[in-house]
Amino acid sequence: MDKARPLPAYLIQRFHGWRATAWQENKAWYRRLASDGQHPRAMVISCCDSRVHVTSIFGADEGEFFIHRNIANLVPPYTPDGENHGTSAAVEYAVTVLKVAHLVVLGHANCGGVKGCHDMCSGHAPALEEKTSFIGRWMDILRPGYEKLDPAAAETERLTALEKEAVLVSLENLMTFPFVRAAVEAEEMTLHGLWTSTGEGALEHYDPAQHGFVPV
Incomplete structure (x- = not known):
């Protein structure tokens, strides 16, 4: 080279x-x-965005988190004969080899990947619709979340809602992995959905009892 x-x-x-x-x-x-x-307590799946600094947010030391980053912190559904194996391989290693106690999906405000998905699904990003677009095909994972948005809401509200849907879609997809489901049902591991805003210094977690994200 x-x-x-x-x-x-x-x-x-x-x-x-x-x-x-x-x-x-x-x-x-x-x-x-x-x-x-390494013996990390948790795996964190976060966005590639340079503003999302997982170890700083939680004051973590080396060896504490097993971190996987990708565009828009997405997890694809369990497809052993398909593609998108980078994230799936990281999840498999964390759960079956490292035996992490917590698996965290961390979304964030002003996510460029999520905005790309919003623009693509609303017909304003034809380049992402091309089969040759790696970003577009990756953001297809989030299409189910886009379909849940309120069409009457303002765009800023829709984008924030889609950022949080990215977390929920990933959590739902995680439960399609047999080894994830087994660990969760055996109470050997817990799943967590978070959303953070760097500009506001905010952190929210998904609370199933309230069917939404609430401040920690």
Whole structure:
């Protein structure tokens, strides 16, 4: 591969800063993590969006979360003979090998992937309708959520509602995985749906008893 280049200087400087401070002061802990393997308590499925910083939101240390990120924090339905195996493989590993106690789907405000789905499903993003669009075919997972939106609501309200539907669709799809359902029904693992707003510093969780998202 002759197109790869060395890291930008600012990233190299940041690495050396981390190694001289955080790593140097806690190297026994880092070495234990490396030698003992990972034993995360929870898996978090979040969006690729650079503004969603899972470890910062929860003040997590290394080794605490098994994190998988994709466009719009979606989980496809269980399709062993189909496609979209990247997310499915991560879920399988977290549940069957790492034995996580919690599986969290974290949605967020101002999600570009969700807006793309909204635009595509409303006929305003023809490029995403093309079979060659990776984003469009991935966002097809969220079409059932779009169909639940109130057509009379304002667009901002519809987008927020669809961001939360992305969490619910993913939770429903997770329960189509036999090993997820088995772990949940055996009370060995719990599912959680969250939605966060970076700008407002807000976090909401889905409460089945209230049929909606409420502040934590």
